[in-house]
Amino acid sequence: MASRPGAAGRPGGRFAQFKLVLLGESAVGKSSLVLRFVKDQFDDYRESTIGAAFLTQTISLDENTTVKFEIWDTAGQERYKSLAPMYYRNANCAVVVYDITQASSLDKAKSWVKELQRQANENIIIALAGNKSDMVADSPDKRAIETADAEAYAREAGLLFFETSAKTSTNVKELFTAIARKLPLDQAGPRMRQNLRPGVDLRPETSNTQGAGPCSC
Amino acid sequence: MDEIAPEYDVVVLGTGLTECVLSGVLSVKGKKVLHIDRNDHYGGESASLNIENLFKRYGQYSKGEEPWKKYGRVNDWNVDLVPKLLMSNGELTNILVSTDVTRYLEFKQIAGSYVQQGNGARATVAKVPSDAGEALRSPLMGLFEKRRAKKFLEWVGAFKEDDPATHNGLNLNTCTMKDVYDKFGLEATTRDFIGHSMALYTTDGYINQKGMAKDAIVRIRLYANSMARYGKSPYIYPLYGLGELPQGFARLSAIYGGTYMLNTSIDEILYDGSKVAGIKATMKDRSDSDDAGDPGMKFTTKTKMILGDPSYFPGKVQVVGHLLKAICILNHPIDRTDNSDSLQLIIPQSQIGRKNDVYIAMVSSAHNVCPKGYYIAIVSTIAETSANHHLELQPGLERLGRIEEKFMGPPIPLYEPLESGASDKIYISKSYDATSHFETTTDDVRDIYRRAMGEELVVEGLREGQTLAEE
Ligand SMILES: Cc1cc2nc3c(=O)[nH]c(=O)nc-3n(C[C@H](O)[C@H](O)[C@H](O)COP(=O)(O)OP(=O)(O)OC[C@H]3O[C@@H](n4cnc5c(N)ncnc54)[C@H](O)[C@@H]3O)c2cc1C
Ligand SMILES: Nc1nc2c(ncn2[C@@H]2O[C@H](COP(=O)(O)OP(=O)(O)OP(=O)(O)O)[C@@H](O)[C@H]2O)c(=O)[nH]1
Ligand SMILES: [Mg+2]
Numbered sequence: 089m090a091s092r093p094g095a096a097g098r099p100g101g102r103f104a105q106f107k108l109v110l111l112g113e114s115a116v117g118k119s120s121l122v123l124r125f126v127k128d129q130f131d132d133y134r135e136s137t138i139g140a141a142f143l144t145q146t147i148s149l150d151e152n153t154t155v156k157f158e159i160w161d162t163a164g165q166e167r168y169k170s171l172a173p174m175y176y177r178n179a180n181c182a183v184v185v186y187d188i189t190q191a192s193s194l195d196k197a198k199s200w201v202k203e204l205q206r207q208a209n210e211n212i213i214i215a216l217a218g219n220k221s222d223m224v225a226d227s228p229d230k231r232a233i234e235t236a237d238a239e240a241y242a243r244e245a246g247l248l249f250f251e252t253s254a255k256t257s258t259n260v261k262e263l264f265t266a267i268a269r270k271l272p273l274d275q276a277g278p279r280m281r282q283n284l285r286p287g288v289d290l291r292p293e294t295s296n297t298q299g300a301g302p303c304s305c
Numbered sequence: 306m307d308e309i310a311p312e313y314d315v316v317v318l319g320t321g322l323t324e325c326v327l328s329g330v331l332s333v334k335g336k337k338v339l340h341i342d343r344n345d346h347y348g349g350e351s352a353s354l355n356i357e358n359l360f361k362r363y364g365q366y367s368k369g370e371e372p373w374k375k376y377g378r379v380n381d382w383n384v385d386l387v388p389k390l391l392m393s394n395g396e397l398t399n400i401l402v403s404t405d406v407t408r409y410l411e412f413k414q415i416a417g418s419y420v421q422q423g424n425g426a427r428a429t430v431a432k433v434p435s436d437a438g439e440a441l442r443s444p445l446m447g448l449f450e451k452r453r454a455k456k457f458l459e460w461v462g463a464f465k466e467d468d469p470a471t472h473n474g475l476n477l478n479t480c481t482m483k484d485v486y487d488k489f490g491l492e493a494t495t496r497d498f499i500g501h502s503m504a505l506y507t508t509d510g511y512i513n514q515k516g517m518a519k520d521a522i523v524r525i526r527l528y529a530n531s532m533a534r535y536g537k538s539p540y541i542y543p544l545y546g547l548g549e550l551p552q553g554f555a556r557l558s559a560i561y562g563g564t565y566m567l568n569t570s571i572d573e574i575l576y577d578g579s580k581v582a583g584i585k586a587t588m589k590d591r592s593d594s595d596d597a598g599d600p601g602m603k604f605t606t607k608t609k610m611i612l613g614d615p616s617y618f619p620g621k622v623q624v625v626g627h628l629l630k631a632i633c634i635l636n637h638p639i640d641r642t643d644n645s646d647s648l649q650l651i652i653p654q655s656q657i658g659r660k661n662d663v664y665i666a667m668v669s670s671a672h673n674v675c676p677k678g679y680y681i682a683i684v685s686t687i688a689e690t691s692a693n694h695h696l697e698l699q700p701g702l703e704r705l706g707r708i709e710e711k712f713m714g715p716p717i718p719l720y721e722p723l724e725s726g727a728s729d730k731i732y733i734s735k736s737y738d739a740t741s742h743f744e745t746t747t748d749d750v751r752d753i754y755r756r757a758m759g760e761e762l763v764v765e766g767l768r769e770g771q772t773l774a775e776e
Binding site: 164165169173174177287 | 346347393398401402407409411412413414535541544545549552553555556559560564565566567568569588
């Protein structure tokens, strides 16, 4: 497991790794946002996620600072309220997604935020993403949730907020970059620091299965 | 809420480790799996509990009291219900690596493996020697005995099952372990720690049984190889407790399309003649709005077979023994164990006038299972009497010194299925037994897989060439 933030790499450079979890109602576009961020792809006919539930993506904040996200998708276990605590464990950041054309999806998002604030690491950074903004570009009447309302809620709850489109990539990179900027790159708390690489590696030394390939979920 | 599919290949009942490994493997192999637990958490009898739930499970508090409050943050505790550790070179490690479930988990070594010699105030506690070199330094043996033990361990290390030249003139298919010990001229105390703290037999039953020598040698080799892998002890342990293991395999299953429903009770098992045909179940409502009258979501689905733990099939299992267990919270390491943050300590039956060994398994904040300064030690053994269970555990409890909190329920029945499942297509797992590791658990996984699928389980390369449900 590589969820612990750690700094190493080039001399003078900073490299940190964080665990990011995705939450939100089914079909709001969680997997699509990840697919856009990690592979810059979009698929109009995605099936509900089972599958590719573990991806990594690295972004450079500036020439000296690199942040690697280890992204966990729910693998559908939330569908019947059966998400394992392991999923939240040590999550450094969470993206809670709703669909701006579905009023109920923001309620669901709010309940996930509550759950995160109750269950997850107290320093977790939470971003709220109102997805499918492309759908209201041509037909504004499709919008079910006003930007100002969601923004007010996000401010009150202390969340980062973006309206995104996985389809057109609007604000996708911005969303993840904003999260990366808020993460504690230097002063990973004392608890995190002592947890740096405490474990033993069970894998045979040659195998390295961490990658962003489709089967490395 | 999405509809439950009308039919599954396999319904799995209970989210203990055995069930979750099977669920994960079957989903990877493309079976359509519905995995249900009546509890609102993963792990069943192999779960890890926080301290509040631990007090509540044992009913160890009066109304209005909240004794867990003095132990810091409730969720900093992950207390295992089964006192087991993973052998570094064991089969569970192999399955974890082959399925890539290691990705969701982080493991740490158990710091030491100890054995007691003698009893009461005169007892000594010493590290278990794991190879010929360590045997020479061990305080457990006198000078000449050390040389004999070294010879024996060198022989075990070089032993190859299919090369009779390495068998030292013994016919291992027929001889007893007593014959082997005699051949090397080992003393009784040496036989004791070899058999109990290296081969990890819980009784002396193996010594005179014909043909058991090979089994004993395989066990000693597993111990020695596991020891050699990371160095301090033959055991590793997942951070945040053993309860992470079933969750990891459940996630594997879900990633390959397995459907998970916790908090769901089985109302009826449906049959077609003698064979299982489906289930009727109710997913209980868990909304915060305490709707006492809410009947939950009822559903019926068909299935070709059911795998499950014994608690779901009270009429199809028998009791084969009782496990005694006391979960103890300490605020100090265990005396005479080099201040180890974690350990296994075996008290062989012969040293304390019993038939079964007493085990102590201890982990601590080093494994993220409790706040700093605390230690969780589980003392366990097989019950030999029908009363005075506390006395049976006493030799182990004595080793612990001052105990802050002790959780000890009634003897825990160990179940086994009455039938193989061939006739009803219901394949039932065994309870987690008294052994200190998961080797018998993975034996059960393999056995259930063989019974249910009609072929051997091969985990090596399991995920290669399997496409994910999505792609
Ligand atoms: C046979 C075997 C036995 C082992 N026994 C033990 C054991 O007894 N105890 C034990 O604890 N481990 C044990 N390990 C694991 C071992 O300690 C290392 O984790 C492993 O070998 C990789 O080390 P490395 O420094 O070569 O890796 P590297 O490639 O240097 O590091 C691996 C990752 O950790 C990050 N990293 C490296 N150093 C730091 C740092 N100081 N702070 C933050 N991040 C960092 C790197 O950025 C990289 O992502 C064992 C491994 C093997 C194969
Ligand atoms: N127009 C538009 N459609 C989108 C966007 N994002 C996702 N979709 C579509 O919405 C549907 C659901 O997207 P997913 O990414 O599968 O949603 P999810 O949240 O992962 O769903 P589950 O895995 O079931 O929880 C798919 O048909 C996507 O093509 C977007 O930004 N704009
Ligand atoms: Mg999805």
